[in-house]
Amino acid sequence: MTGQRHIAIAGASGLVGNALLLNALDDPSIGAVHVLCRRPVKVSHPKLLEHQVDFQLIPPLPAIDEVYLAVGTTMHQAGSRAAFRAVDLAINLAVAQAALAAGAQRIGVVSAMAANPKSRFFYNRVKGELEQALTALSPDGLVIARPSMLLGDRQTLGQPVRLSETLTKYISQAVKPLIPRDYRPIEAQKVARALLTHVPTADQTIILRSGEMQTA
Numbered sequence: 001m002t003g004q005r006h007i008a009i010a011g012a013s014g015l016v017g018n019a020l021l022l023n024a025l026d027d028p029s030i031g032a033v034h035v036l037c038r039r040p041v042k043v044s045h046p047k048l049l050e051h052q053v054d055f056q057l058i059p060p061l062p063a064i065d066e067v068y069l070a071v072g073t074t075m076h077q078a079g080s081r082a083a084f085r086a087v088d089l090a091i092n093l094a095v096a097q098a099a100l101a102a103g104a105q106r107i108g109v110v111s112a113m114a115a116n117p118k119s120r121f122f123y124n125r126v127k128g129e130l131e132q133a134l135t136a137l138s139p140d141g142l143v144i145a146r147p148s149m150l151l152g153d154r155q156t157l158g159q160p161v162r163l164s165e166t167l168t169k170y171i172s173q174a175v176k177p178l179i180p181r182d183y184r185p186i187e188a189q190k191v192a193r194a195l196l197t198h199v200p201t202a203d204q205t206i207i208l209r210s211g212e213m214q215t216a
Helices: 015-026 081-101 122-136 163-178 188-201
Strands: 005-010 030-037 048-052 066-069 106-110 141-146 205-209
Touching (some): 005 015, 066 081, 081 106, 188 205
Parallel strands (some): 005 030, 066 106
């Protein structure tokens, strides 16, 4: 290492993952950004190092200091509970394990506002199980971002626009003062900035609630 941090990002094609990537490339304290992906990302930069991988069998990674986990899908896209768990839990956990083996000391993960391993709602339960599994890895620092509904330009990223997000955005703007901060939709950019701010110095498990990240 040269005094600059070397980081890895999984899920750089998503809203938060892409924001993590762009912010990291602009950060002078970061010397290399390793992106784990199935397909090439639509970004070119001297610090960017792409690793097209099969997430079922992740090869040894280069030396890194931090890993950011932003891999996620929806139940509709996944098609089944097993497929959803294979993405949101299994892939993120496998990347974390590979990153720790490569020397990473800190982990940042995009979870969900109501994540709870005992939740009766499957989505929140899986997110909670991921948080639990990452905690069990005992990294030096673990930063868990629990955003409310995410806002961002999915169309530019080649993702289908979600009607629920569009409706929520306009409705929330009209009644924003009445909505508690934790429940207001949040821009993916703010979640990414909050993670990049807290992960480098984390020395314990930190949970970032959506309201806290609104000012990032």
